[in-house]
């Protein structure tokens with residue numbers, strides 16, 4: 001009999017997953033899985049639980065929570081030789097990864113996908129021995145995601161990021177970088193860079209619209225040195241998805257990217273603090289198999 005391990009964050013979003021736990025377990029049992037569940041208790045817990053499930057030979061590991069929970073589950077499993085299939089129930093404030101894959105927030109519909117048989121390979125990003133699912137980014141503006149207080153996130157959700165973003169713009173300063181990507185070189189002053197694995201970043205889908213999650217390539221965006229008014233204008237273009245042709249934006253696809261900086265630049269991995277640069281980012285081509293909706297747009 002196939003075995004499934006549900007790893008859920010009981011505090012995610014509006015605690016929907018905790019309230020619907022019995023329903024989810026019943027659905028999985030009915031679909032033929034011998035199922036068990038693990039409630040996370042704090043930072044690192046989902047990662048440890050996922051690793052243990054992988055080592056214990058579970059066939060399916062389901063992350064139920066926000067992007068933070070999926071990030072941990074992927075980090076717990078990615079190093080294993082034999083990796084279980086991944087499933088997802090989006091229940092967080094930000095569910096960029098689920099959005100990119102077309103997995104709905106509705107628990108019933110998410111369970112339909114988990115109980116179905118539509119499986120796709122997906123890429124993830126790697127830096128040394130760490131992994132990311134959506135995005136790696138550097139530059140002052142990208143630091144805002146972990147500065148947004150969780151109370152504000154719960155209260156106003158996505159809007160919290162935009163409020164903080166606008167507040168932060170005047171403090172954004174350029175940094176001198178040397179970036180090697182797939183044998184090419186970029187040198188100069190930049191405001192920020194984004195290395196995107198999916199087409200859904202920071203809650204909207206227009207930042208890297210062409211990013212595919214199964215092509216072995218990152219969508220790599222560099223915002224070169226800009227004045228404050230230019231930056232504001234670029235921000236408004238980005239909201240409409242019209243930023244990629246801007247003369248101060250470089251947009252390429254790459255499998256391997258090495259970023260070196262003059263001075264200090266923080267790294268943001270999937271919305272959390274990820275240490276400081278330099279770093280080398282590698283796209284791990286189709287590293288996981290994942291249960292996804294049948295009607296999913298293939299591009300992402």
Ligand SMILES: Nc1ncnc2c1ncn2[C@@H]1O[C@H](COP(=O)(O)OP(=O)(O)OP(=O)(O)O)[C@@H](O)[C@H]1O
Pocket residue numbers: 009010011012013040041042043044045064065066067068069070072091092093094095153
């Ligand atoms: N029982 C718990 N109590 C408090 N915090 C927890 C608990 N379990 C996990 N966490 C923390 O929650 C983080 C993940 O949150 P998650 O992404 O699931 O939901 P969210 O905060 O609602 O959404 P998002 O991170 O997308 O805004 C984990 O990295 C961990 O630090």
